[in-house]
Amino acid sequence: MSKSSAENNLRAKAEAKIREKSNVIENLTLEESKSLLHELEVHQVELEMQNEELRETQHRLEEIRDQYTDLFDFAPIGYLVLDEKAIIKNINLTACDLLGIERSFLIEKPFSAYITNGESRTLFLNLRKAFETGILHSFEIEIKHKTKGSFTALLQGAITKNQKTNDTVCRVSLIDITELKEAEILQLQHKSLQKEKEKIQEYLNLAPVVFLLIDPQYKVQMINKKGCDLLKCESSEILGKHWFDNFISFVGTNGVPLSHQSIENENGLLNPCFESFLKCRNDELRLMFWTNVTLLDDNNKLIGTLIAGEDITERKKLELRQQKYTEELEEIVEERTKGLNDALKKEKVISEMKSAFVSMASHEFRTPLTSVLSSAILINKYNELKQYDKVGPHVQRIESSVNQLTSILEDFLSMEKLERGIVTTSKETFDLEAFIIDIIEEFSWMLKEKQKINYVQKSPIEVFVDKKILRNVLLNLISNATKYSKTDVQIRTYVNNAVLHIEIEDKGIGIPEKEQEYLFAKFFRAKNAVNIQGTGLGLSIVKHYVKLINSTISFTSKLGEGSTFKLTLPLHS
Known part of the structure; x- marks a missing residue:
């Protein structure tokens, strides 16, 4: 109905009312008519003012309604109005977006149509209980989106009456809690991880x-x-x-x-x-x-x-101590091994000396002992025959053989003492020339026929040395010179830069060049001297004696031409 027709309708009703009261108006006086007219004008103004207020109130109501509509439609959460059968009576735009369906397609449609299978029972049970108690307690259900799949929604609400229709409805809030659920899961996982971390930390602390x-x-x-x-x-x-x-x-x-x-x-x-x-x-x-x-x-x-x-501080210290102990132990073992080796060498030397002594004794002792035995038998026979003039040479022969045996034994005793280091020195001052002449005289009876010892010393020399050791050295050297040479032996003594030089030269068989390096070894005898009497200890004994008196010995030799031995001795006052 248009606004003009509504006004015409209202005017017709008003004229009908006036006609009912026309009889009353006809009997009014002029004054009463004026007064009534004034009242009518006042009422008219009041009505106009009331109409203006009504229009303003209606305008404000429309504004409030629009605001409510905006709040309802554009709220951050979804809102639905459901009846007892879960039919959607109203729904805001946010809920429509959550479902992915326009509002016109949702009104008067069952809400259960948009819930995943198996969740409808949960909806109806909670909705029935809400209409009984007046409150829809919060619960979760899985809701289907038209294109994006399903999501978890939280529903809660209250029961109210529709003032227009006087029907009872349930006003429901609909919230997508998918992210919240994920956050809760993450939070639970975080708490679980935190507990695991604390548990691991406890283990690590142990x-x-x-x-x-x-x-x-x-x-x-x-x-x-x-x-x-x-x-x-x-x-x-x-x-x-x-x-x-x-x-x-x-x-x-x-x-x-x-x-x-x-x-x-x-x-x-x-x-x-x-x-x-x-x-x-x-x-x-x-x-x-x-x-x-x-x-x-x-x-x-x-x-x-x-x-x-x-x-590993303490372990490293222990390892270093163990290493040091091992090194020290190795040194001790090495020293003891060396000592044992030295002892074995000495034992070997002694064994070699014993073997050499037995071998040499069987050879060297046989000739003088045979000579002694044969001479003794002959002396006994000459005495029985009273041929005393023939006894003398055999007695001399026995004496020579005994001296030979004594010399051999002295060599062994000297070597044994030198090897054990029990020979001591006792220095004294004496005239060298008289000393050497005495030694030469001792060899007078041992010289071969036409063999002489020539001694040359240009000036007097006094020496300070162990006389006995020097005598043994010279006896060995002069004995070898006379033994291996048929001609004269030359002895020269002189002093040069406070050093005494004693040279003993022979024109004998000489020493093979290849064997000269072994000359001072014990029991060594050159191949060209095997058939000449000797023990092979003389020069070895000389080498030891020379060290004791702080002197040196050297030699030169040529096979078949002879040898020269040179002894050098520092002179001490």
């Missing part, structure tokens, strides 16, 4: 080694109790700090400084194992052996390093 986790920037993210105790710091003083700059000393175990390259490989990752000193509080250093495990993500990107450290 470990006897240092455990820590560092990030790619080498900052400490986790450290166990052993690490804190060793550093003598609280965990709060360690966490977040650069591990190598604050807690690792780059002084090597051998004193040579370590570089970052010594603990990192070419990829910038920590080497699996290395040793370094840990800087503890109060500047204490502990030697540590580190084992490192690199942690990578699915893209092989470094996310951290797990480090385990063992304190």
Whole structure:
């Protein structure tokens, strides 16, 4: 109905009312008519004013309705109005967006049509209980989106009456809690991980080694109790700090400084194992052996390093002590082995001497003993025959043989004493010329026919030396010279730069050049002297005696031409 027809209708009703009261108006006086007219005009003005107020009130109501509509449609959560059968009576735009369906297609449609299978029963049970109690308690159901699949929604609401229709409806709020559920799951996972972390931390705190986790920037993210105790710091003083700059000393175990390259490989990752000193509080250093495990993500990107450290300070000290003890033990064993080797060598020498003595005695003793025996038999026969004039040569022969045996035994006794180191020296001052002449006279009876010993000394010489040792040396050298030579023997003595030189020269058989290096060895005899009487000990004894009196001996020899032995002796006042 148009506005003009409504006004015409209202006017017709008003004229009908006036006609009913026309009889009353006709009987009014003029004054009464004026008064009535004035009242009518006043009422007319009042009605106009009331109409204006009504129009303004209606306009405000329309504005409030529009605001309510905006609040209802554009609220951040979905709103639905459901009856007892869960038919959608009204729904806001947010709920429409959650379902992915326009509002015109939802009004008067069952809400259960947009719920996943198995959830309808939950909806109806809660809705029935709500209409009984007046409150729809919050519950969760899975709702289908037209194109995006399903999502978890939280529903809650209250029962109210529709004032127009006087019907009872349920006003329901609909909230998508999918992200909230995911957040709750993440929160639960975080709590679970936190508990696992605390549990792992408890296990790590019981470990006897240092455990820590560092990030790619080498900052400490986790450290166990052993690490804190060793550093003598609280965990709060360690966490977040650069591990190598604050807690690792780059002084090597051998004193040579370590570089970052010594603990990192070419990829910038920590080497699996290395040793370094840990800087503890109060500047204490502990030697540590580190084992490192690199942690990578699915893209092989470094996310951290797990480090385990063992304190090997005491073990290293023990190893050093063991090494030192081993070295000392090796030295002791080496010394004792050397001593045993020396003893074995001495035993071998003694054994060789015994064997050589037996061999030599069987050879050297046979001739003089045979000579003694034969001479004794002949002397006995000459005495029986009273041929006394023939006894003398055989007595001399026995004396010579006995002297020969005595010389052999003296050589052995001298060598034995020298080997054992029991020969002592006793120096004295004496005239060298008279000393050597006495020695030459001792050899007068031993010289071969037409053989002489020539002695040359240009000036008097006094020496300060052990007389007995020097005599034994010269006796051996002169004896060899006369034994191996048929011609004269030359003895020369002279002093040069406070050193006495004694030279003994013979024109005998000489010494083969290849055998000269063995000349002073015990029991050595050159091949060209095998058939000449001797023990092979004389020159070895001379070598020992020469050392005792701080002198030296040398020789020159040529096979078939003879030898010259030279003795040098420093002169001491």
